Amino acid sequence: MNARQLSRRKFLMWSGAIGSATLLAACTPPAAEVGQPAAAEGDGADAPAAEPVTIVAKAWPGSPFETESILAAIDEFGEAYPHYTIDWQTEPQAYGQKVLTQIAAGTPPDTMYAGSGDFFSWVIQGVLLDITPYVMDHAGFSNPEYWTHYEEELKRCTWEGQWYGLGSCWVCPHLYTNLDVFEAAGIDPPSNNPEEAWTWDEFLTVAKALTLDSNGRHPDDAGFDADNIEQHGVQWPTWFIPLHAAIGSNGGRYTAPAPDGRFQFDSPETMQAVQMVADLVNVHHVAPHGAFFSEIGMNNLEALGSGRLAMIADGSWNLLRIQPLEFNYGTGVLPYMQTRYTDIQAHNQVMAAGGKQPDATWEFVAFLSGDFYQKTMCQGGLWLPTHTSLATPEGVASWLNADVHPEGYEMIALDYVNQYGHTMYMGPGFWEANGIVSSALDTVWIGEAQAVDALPAAVAEANQVIEDWRNRS
Amino acid sequence: MMLKAGGARRAGPGHSFNRREALWGFVFVSPILLGTVLWFIVPMLAAVYISLTDWTLLRPPTLVGLDNFISLFRDRLVGQSLKVTVIFTVAAVPLNLLVAFATALLLNFSRSRTMYVIRVLYYLPALVPPVANAVLWSWLLNSEYGLINWLLRTMGLPKVLWLQDPDIALSALIVMSLWGFGATMIIFLAGLQGIPPELYEAAKIDGAGSRHRLFRITIPLMTPVIFFNFVINMIASFQVFTAGYLITAGGPNNSTLFYVLHLYRNAFEYLKMGYASAMAWVLFFIILALTLVVFRYFGRDVYYLGS
Numbered sequence: 001m002n003a004r005q006l007s008r009r010k011f012l013m014w015s016g017a018i019g020s021a022t023l024l025a026a027c028t029p030p031a032a033e034v035g036q037p038a039a040a041e042g043d044g045a046d047a048p049a050a051e052p053v054t055i056v057a058k059a060w061p062g063s064p065f066e067t068e069s070i071l072a073a074i075d076e077f078g079e080a081y082p083h084y085t086i087d088w089q090t091e092p093q094a095y096g097q098k099v100l101t102q103i104a105a106g107t108p109p110d111t112m113y114a115g116s117g118d119f120f121s122w123v124i125q126g127v128l129l130d131i132t133p134y135v136m137d138h139a140g141f142s143n144p145e146y147w148t149h150y151e152e153e154l155k156r157c158t159w160e161g162q163w164y165g166l167g168s169c170w171v172c173p174h175l176y177t178n179l180d181v182f183e184a185a186g187i188d189p190p191s192n193n194p195e196e197a198w199t200w201d202e203f204l205t206v207a208k209a210l211t212l213d214s215n216g217r218h219p220d221d222a223g224f225d226a227d228n229i230e231q232h233g234v235q236w237p238t239w240f241i242p243l244h245a246a247i248g249s250n251g252g253r254y255t256a257p258a259p260d261g262r263f264q265f266d267s268p269e270t271m272q273a274v275q276m277v278a279d280l281v282n283v284h285h286v287a288p289h290g291a292f293f294s295e296i297g298m299n300n301l302e303a304l305g306s307g308r309l310a311m312i313a314d315g316s317w318n319l320l321r322i323q324p325l326e327f328n329y330g331t332g333v334l335p336y337m338q339t340r341y342t343d344i345q346a347h348n349q350v351m352a353a354g355g356k357q358p359d360a361t362w363e364f365v366a367f368l369s370g371d372f373y374q375k376t377m378c379q380g381g382l383w384l385p386t387h388t389s390l391a392t393p394e395g396v397a398s399w400l401n402a403d404v405h406p407e408g409y410e411m412i413a414l415d416y417v418n419q420y421g422h423t424m425y426m427g428p429g430f431w432e433a434n435g436i437v438s439s440a441l442d443t444v445w446i447g448e449a450q451a452v453d454a455l456p457a458a459v460a461e462a463n464q465v466i467e468d469w470r471n472r473s
Numbered sequence: 474m475m476l477k478a479g480g481a482r483r484a485g486p487g488h489s490f491n492r493r494e495a496l497w498g499f500v501f502v503s504p505i506l507l508g509t510v511l512w513f514i515v516p517m518l519a520a521v522y523i524s525l526t527d528w529t530l531l532r533p534p535t536l537v538g539l540d541n542f543i544s545l546f547r548d549r550l551v552g553q554s555l556k557v558t559v560i561f562t563v564a565a566v567p568l569n570l571l572v573a574f575a576t577a578l579l580l581n582f583s584r585s586r587t588m589y590v591i592r593v594l595y596y597l598p599a600l601v602p603p604v605a606n607a608v609l610w611s612w613l614l615n616s617e618y619g620l621i622n623w624l625l626r627t628m629g630l631p632k633v634l635w636l637q638d639p640d641i642a643l644s645a646l647i648v649m650s651l652w653g654f655g656a657t658m659i660i661f662l663a664g665l666q667g668i669p670p671e672l673y674e675a676a677k678i679d680g681a682g683s684r685h686r687l688f689r690i691t692i693p694l695m696t697p698v699i700f701f702n703f704v705i706n707m708i709a710s711f712q713v714f715t716a717g718y719l720i721t722a723g724g725p726n727n728s729t730l731f732y733v734l735h736l737y738r739n740a741f742e743y744l745k746m747g748y749a750s751a752m753a754w755v756l757f758f759i760i761l762a763l764t765l766v767v768f769r770y771f772g773r774d775v776y777y778l779g780s
Contacts, residue, residue, distance in 0.1 A: 097741045104530040125531045227632055289616055289637055432743045442725035446637050461549070472527065 053360045054085045058099055058112035061090035065320055065380045073373040077364060086364065103127055108352035110361040114165055116156065116345040117240075120258065121428045128164045129351040134362045135163045141369070148391050149344070149418045155258070156423045157348060165348030166369040169383030170417050171316045172342045173242045175332040176301070181231070181310040182330075185210055190311075190332025192408040194340050194416040200249075200276065203335030207233030207286035210310035219285045226285045233286040234311040235300050236277050238445055240434060241343050242313050244424050245334055247273040248341035254424050261427030262466050265437055266459040273337060274444060274451040282447030289446065301325060316412070319381030323404045331406045333416050344421035346383070375399045384413045429469030433462035524750035534747065541751035551752070553727050554735040557643060561731065562710040565650045569706055570699065573654040577661035578691070592662070599655030607719035610649045611636065614720075636721055639728035646716045646729055657702050664698035665691070696775045704767060711760050732756060 061067070074086045089109065091098045096118050102108055114122055122128050135141045144150040149170070157165050175190050182189045187206055190198060198206070208218055210233035213225040236242055244254045252270030256262045264270055280287040288309075301318060303309045305327040313334055322329055334342055349365050351358060367373070375390060377383035378399035389395050396410050405413075440458030443449040524541055526534035545551050580592050598606070613620050614635035622632045635645040668691065676686050692699075714733040717723050723730035723738075736756070740749030 094741065100530050100744065125529060127531055227626075289634065429743075432738075435738070439724055439727045442637070443639060446634060446725070448639070472529070 052083050052085065053081075053357065054087055055111065055357075055361055055364050056087045056089065056109040057364070058089050058091065058095075058102075058109035060095045060113060061092050062382075063320060066377070066382065069373070069376045069380065072376060073368065076372055077367045080367075081363060084360075084364065100127070103352060103354065106354065108354045110355045110357060111349060111351050111365050113168075113347040114350040115347050116423075117426045117430055119156070119165060119348050119350070120159060120261075120426060121430070122350070123159045123164045124428055127353055129353045129355065129358060130162045130164060131166075131351055131362070131365075132163045134366070135166070138366060141166065141366070146388060148386055148388055148414065149421065152344060152421065152423045153386065155425070156345065159258075165350040166365065167346055167348055167386055168369070169346045169374055169377060170344045170386055170421065171346050171384060172344045172412070172417050172421055173245045173313055173315050174334055174342065174412050174416070176304060176312050176314060176318065176322060177330040177332060178304050178307055178310055179328040179330045181210060181307055185310075189330045190335075192331055192333060192406070192411040192416075194333045194411065194420055197333045197340050198335040200335050200337045203234075204280075204284060204286070207280070207311065208284065209233070211286045224285070229285065229288070231307060232288050232309050234280065234313070235287050235303070235309050236280055236313045237300070238277065238441065240424075241315060241345070243274070243277065244343040245313070245341060246277050246337070248343065248422055249273070249334065249339055250276070250337035251339060255426065255430070258425040258427065261425055261430065261470075262463045263433055263437055263459050265462075266456045269338075271451040271455055274441065274455070276337060278444045278447065278451065281445065304329070316384055317382050319404055319409075323381060329406065331409055331412060333412060333420075340416075340420040342416060342421050343424060344417055345423055378413075379404070381405065384417055427466070427469075428472075429466045432469075433465045436462040436465065520750040520753055523747055524754055526747045528746040529744040530746060531744070537747065541748045542755070544748060545751060545755060550727060550730060550735055551732075554730045554732040557728065557730055558711055558713070558732040560643060561647060561650075561713060562707060564644075565647045566703065566706045566710050568647070569651060569654050569657055570702055572651055573657035573702070574661050574695075574699070576654070577658045577665055578687075580658075580662060581665040596655035596659055598652050599659075601653075603715040604719060606649075606652060607716055610652070610716075611720045614645050614649075637725055639724075639726040642721055642725055642728045646720070649716060649720075650713075657706065660702055661695070661698060664695050668694050693776045697777055700771060700775045703771075704764060707763065707767070708760055711756065711763075 059070075070088060074088065077086070078084060095113075096115065099109070099112055114128070140146045147153045153167055157163055157167055177189045179189055187209055208220055210231065211219050211229065212231040214228040214230050215223070215225065217224045219226075236246065240254065247254050247270050250269045250273035252267050252273050253264040254270070256264055265274070281289055300309065300312050300314065301322050302325065304312050305322075305325040333340070349368055351361050351365060355361055371387055371389055374383060374385060374387060375398055378385050378390065379401050381401070381404040385391060385395070385399065387395075390399060391414050396414070400410055437455070437458050440454045444451050444454050523534065525536055525538060527537045527540075528534035576595060580588060580595070582588070601609075616622060616632055616634045616637060619635070621635065625632060633641060636642050672690050673686055676690055681689065712733050713731050714737065717729045717731040717734045718737070721729040723734050732752070733756070736749050736752040739745045739752065
């Protein structure tokens with residue numbers, strides 16, 4: 001028998017060939033090009049009503065309440081559209097990166113969340129479907145009266161006059177209070193009525209009165225021990241949402257409006273606002289250092305509930321998380337430096353440009369953006385309404401929940417948001433530029449540098465990043 | 474089945490067995506071979522191409538020549554991240570080797586049951602997942618409620634902003650890196666137990682004290698293991714990521730921005746795949762160059778028993 005040897009060379013050659021073929025097969029995207037709507041599959045591209053439809057929806061995971069709410073919404077949707085199957089997929093880590101990877105691979109979800117910090121980058125890079133024709137055909141969405149804050153709705157959902165998403169809701173930062181701490185100190189808590197908002201000085205006076213060291217002294221008392229504070233008057237987180245609210249209330253801007261997007265931290269108003277927030281920690285000793293709650297596994301809400309904090313400035317969505325802590329909590333509008341102001345934003349429900357069944361997907365997106373789902377999420381304390389139908393007395397009654405919302409909370413949800421709420425433009429390069437400015441701010445938050453010294457150079461560097469991204473886009 | 478030595482070389486049934494054996498050999502090594510080709514060689518070659526492009530994942534890559542490499546020199550944060558990584562390596566690697574070696578020497582004194590238990594205890598932290606380690610240390614180092622600051626306070630010392638002060642945060646991470654010295658220690662221990670006892674006995678008979686035995690027998694015979702641990706630790710140290718990512722997020726003020734963290738951000742947060750690939754190749758060459766330098770200048774001082 002003339003046996004043939006399998007040489008190493010041949011083996012390696014075949015292994016390489018098989019491996020490469022496998023890799024190429026795995027990496028080859030389906031026919032639809034990224035950034036382009038899929039070609040219609042004949043007349044059946046959008047399945048006729050009776051044919052089964054599967055919608056892949058991508059989201060970040062939420063609390064058990066959110067999971068229950070979305071399941072309830074999907075059930076409700078299924079009543080009207082029994083032939084639909086909704087594949088609701090969640091990504092616990094690196095949501096944006098995973099969605100973009102899916103899109104780059106040519107297998108985009110039909111619909112997904114777009115965070116406010118990603119939305120415009122995705123629009124400009126052609127990831128999202130222009131849904132203007134659908135919005136204009138919809139009796140509700142196309143009507144400015146449908147929205148409680150139409151002007152800001154347009155700012156966050158449209159680019160160059162075209163709609164690329166529907167805002168899920170509003171959220172805004174406001175004050176949370178431990179009412180027992182206020183009562184023990186004999187101090188009136190802040191109001192939910194924006195017209196009764198504290199000035200910054202009034203706020204500081206209250207924060208000092210509620211700050212106690214281990215000997216029961218206040219920051220302005222002789223012998224106050226700043227290293228042994230038992231109860232801080234306030235916590236003002238320094239990430240972009242609460243910081244934007246503070247900056248805006250001093251007449252400053254975080255970023256320039258669309259389509260500019262450059263950082264404006266070097267304006268006198270912005271630097272002053274940043275310094276005033278930093279001074280809460282380093283000069284007035286009424287607030288704890290930055291991230292120490294998260295470092296110890298106790299969040300600021302738990303610290304509020306335990307009485308280690310008297311007030312916090314944090315997002316409205318935290319009503320959902322604060323309610324189960326079962327302490328006597330209250331809410332109030334933020335104090336202001338020059339003008340009443342709060343940040344409003346939320347994720348948009350968007351459709352991928354490469355989706356294969358846009359018409360069928362729109363039915364689900366339109367349902368999610370309707371009253372049923374928004375009302376459910378508002379009832380739990382996670383969302384604030386954007387629909388005028390939920391702002392009427394009957395509408396408010398349908399979601400205001402005495403188990404969750406403190407008395408008068410509708411003034412925050414409606415009056416404060418709609419009169420004093422402002423979105424912030426976060427365009428391409430925002431996260432990279434924000435990282436540069438945030439790094440410079442680290443030294444300000446611990447009192448090692450003043451905002452006026454730390455920020456101008458960082459802003460110049462950050463804006464170079466924005467400029468580079470604009471050139472790439 | 475009985476086999477005669479050399480029989481496989483002859484033609485006939487033995488020859489066929491040889492072929493079959495070779496085939497099975499290749500079949501068994503093929504997973505690792507394919508894995509190496511698919512998950513190392515191909516991505517590395519792909520990274521060469523990507524490093525010459527501007528690619529955000531969402532649009533086809535556009536060739537930009539060496540722009541990404543040139544941009545590296547203009548990126549302040551590349552310089553900062555290299556500085557942080559080098560400081561970390563220079564401080565953490567020798568410290569780790571010293572502590573691991575000293576502990577291995579102590580644990581090598583006796584082979585009693587107690588010593589086995591102690592050995593396991595020292596090794597245990599190396600088994601803790603890096604994420605759990607990071608969470609644990611962020612609690613210990615917490616400025617308000619951390620155990621370390623509590624100890625300082627009980628001694629009347631002021632609290633230290635371990636993770637918030639740019640001048641201190643990197644030192645805190647260097648100290649933290651010692652927590653995982655158990656893996657290095659075990660390799661040292663294995664090396665120590667491989668030294669022939671008769672060498673120590675002979676030295677004792679000749680009147681050598683413990684210090685002489687350490688410097689004249691133990692350390693010279695351990696140089697291959699020390700060298701191995703040094704190279705492995707150095708390479709790992711240049712690729713350090715977890716602590717900077719999970720505990721400090723590169724801050725405060727970029728004082729813990731490790732090179733790989735900056736690379737990761739460029740790739741997966743800023744979607745600059747071309748730039749990140751260029752960074753990856755630069756890191757590869759830095760590590761390669763340093764390893765060659767280490768082999769060139771320290772390799773000759775390594776003593777192999779019997780060589």
